[in-house]
Amino acid sequence: MTTVTVLRIICIALCCIFSAHADSLEERLNTLERIVEKQTAMIDLFKNENSELKFRVEKLEIEVVRLSGVQERDDEMGAMNGNFGNNYKNTNNRTATTFDKVGIQDGLKSSMTNKSTKLNRLAKRQAESIAFHVYLTGNSCFNDQQVLLFDGEEVDIGSAYNEHDGIYVVPETGIYVFSWSYLSNYHEWAQTEIVVNGVSKGSTISDDPTNVGFWSPATALVVVSVNAGDHVFIRRVGGRGCTAIGKNGYARTTFSGWKL
Numbered sequence: 001m002t003t004v005t006v007l008r009i010i011c012i013a014l015c016c017i018f019s020a021h022a023d024s025l026e027e028r029l030n031t032l033e034r035i036v037e038k039q040t041a042m043i044d045l046f047k048n049e050n051s052e053l054k055f056r057v058e059k060l061e062i063e064v065v066r067l068s069g070v071q072e073r074d075d076e077m078g079a080m081n082g083n084f085g086n087n088y089k090n091t092n093n094r095t096a097t098t099f100d101k102v103g104i105q106d107g108l109k110s111s112m113t114n115k116s117t118k119l120n121r122l123a124k125r126q127a128e129s130i131a132f133h134v135y136l137t138g139n140s141c142f143n144d145q146q147v148l149l150f151d152g153e154e155v156d157i158g159s160a161y162n163e164h165d166g167i168y169v170v171p172e173t174g175i176y177v178f179s180w181s182y183l184s185n186y187h188e189w190a191q192t193e194i195v196v197n198g199v200s201k202g203s204t205i206s207d208d209p210t211n212v213g214f215w216s217p218a219t220a221l222v223v224v225s226v227n228a229g230d231h232v233f234i235r236r237v238g239g240r241g242c243t244a245i246g247k248n249g250y251a252r253t254t255f256s257g258w259k260l
């Protein structure tokens with residue numbers, strides 16, 4: 001075998017080796033391209049499903065805010081949370097296989113759980129609304145500077161009004177609306193004021209200036225910022241006579257409040 005022949009054989013062998021190596025690289029590149037395409041499709045799927053879930057959660061949150069009425073609200077919220085759980089379960093089942101592949105199922109589950117907790121807190125807060133409405137069950141005599149005692153309780157959510165001393169003890173810090181109506185007797189008049197933590201925040205006068213005898217009820221309303229534990233009450237400032245009308249068939253002396 002001549003030297004030239006040997007060189008030819010070596011060249012042919014090298015060409016075969018390089019060709020095989022090139023084929024292997026091309027095959028690997030093709031495999032990588034297929035993997036990237038699959039992952040891109042998977043990411044698009046996740047984006048679409050995430051948008052759908054966000055939309056559902058926003059709808060539920062809007063529905064929660066819309067609901068009113070304590071007991072009815074609780075029932076409806078319970079159903080909503082149930083639906084929410086079913087939606088989550090169905091969605092989760094539908095997408096479980098895909099999510100398991102990339103390990104983001106736990107993250108999504110955590111996010112959905114947080115949303116559910118948020119809804120429960122909102123429902124609980126709405127069910128615990130603070131409000132009261134008290135009134136005089138009959139005519140009562142109050143002297144100047146005396147705190148009015150409203151002996152009838154229509155509503156006292158939060159158990160903050162004491163009918164024995166007439167003082168409303170603010171149960172939670174926040175912005176409150178307070179309103180009271182006072183009706184003095186015929187030919188009498190009375191100025192009353194609302195006192196919040198020792199400071200007068202508003203007053204009004206029920207006055208019958210005639211000799212005929214008219215009912216002249218007075219109503220006032222204030223919006224105040226108060227802290228838990230503050231004392232709020234209605235006090236007679238002064239006037240003529242002492243009778244506050246509790247029941248005459250036309251009007252009534254009352255005291256109300258609620259937290260915004």
Ligand SMILES: [Ca+2]
Nearest residue numbers: 156159161162
């Ligand atoms: Ca009470």
